Amino acid sequence: MTQEYSVEAILLTVRDCGTADRMVTLFSRQYGKIAAVAFGARRPKSSFAGCLQPFSHVDLLLVRNRGGECIRQCEIIRGHRKLREELPRMVYTALVAEIVTELWPEHQPDPEVFELLLDVLSALEERNPRVAAIAAAWQLLALAGFAPEYRRCVACGSGVSLPAHFNIGAGGVMCPACGGSQASFTEGQADLLTKFLTLDFRNPGRFTVNAAALADLEKLLGQCLVYHLEKELKTWNFIRRFERPGTG
Template sequence: MAQYATEALILSVRNWGEADKMVNFFSKEFGKIAAVAYGCRRPRSPLAGGMQVFSHLQLQVMGGNSLDTIKQCETKQTFKQLRENLDCMAYAAFLTEVVNEVCPERHPEPHIYDLLLNAFQLFSKRNPRLVALAAGYRILEYTGYQPNYEQCVVCGKHIATDSFFSLSKGGIVCEACKELPQISFSLKMRDFINQLLALNWEEPQSFSVSGAVLMQVEKLLIDYLHFILEKPLKSLEFIQQLAELPKVHT
């Protein structure tokens, strides 16, 4: 099979065999790829330092029928702080798991790649909870799972008041079209989601949000991801152990 070069972010890593690792990486040019790094757990392996989750690498990869093989790597950024700060690590793990779950194999998603790289760079500079939340909602936009926050997804009526959110229909519903069980969806939630979606990742603006709205918008994202994936995200167990902040400033 042909060998190729690509810029990539490491999404997940697990030990395999006596000295190898199974690696899921997200390539700027080729999307999500499963590969094996032979011998990388040996101390003298040139791959040893690079095969760490969250690493930003330049890779030389040999294509395979089912699994590719990582032949060489050059470290561009280690994002060491993501592994040393519990908050950053938890929310970075959440994002990498979301990307792992919603992105198909070998399907280029350059916008998601750039988003993930920007998020990794911001985690240690801004509140990691807000960074992950903004990136999570943006990933829904890029993958076609974006909910409708403006019109009732049943009757099409524009909604300018507090309303309800339907997981099964993928958006807000009016009073007449609401279903049970129902999720309350306030205008404050919509305004906050729109702020997150409009975040300038190069020069992120500062804003504040009440703890109540933050938790509601966060829970909505988690519930919606659970619904579309048909399973809970494993990284949430770690996040749920972190202290909730009553008010968060970027």
């Protein structure tokens, strides 16, 4: 038995499969993450030509059967072409897409994540892509249930004076009495993290970012992602090489 249905979606990843097909991972407003095949999408005369591009905002007609979902029609709402043509924007957008792909299970609707992605894609096109991606990643971690605690000790609940030890496994800072001996999380990081977690991507305004605090938060973000996903993201490895050209 087949079921035909329409979705509004953001294409997270698009890869070749088979001899002429494409496998698409998308995040839809109505049903969350979905993996679907576009049969014949790589053929020269395919109706999907130029349509199924990563990071595009689209309307799709899907068909569900015993073998899974397949894409029957695709109409572009906003292509976000700039995110695929400029390497820094492409890399950091791919990071956001991979985080969503890894953190959210299939067919779990989450309209808040969908709306955030729409706004983040626009910010990645127009603003500093590194700052936008790191801020988005922290917000996604929070939406996935991994919001960090950095004003109170995660062990005893007492207020913590920064700098303090950040225990990734425990989910936040620890006071000296609870074993927080390595005071590496600073007030500058806390201020920037607050800014990132509360940033309205639809109306981000203009603000300055301390380079050292940004680098520290990016490093901490990578460590948190590895802990929660139990692996390192493919995009993260590329970003480290991209940010430090000439290193092995």
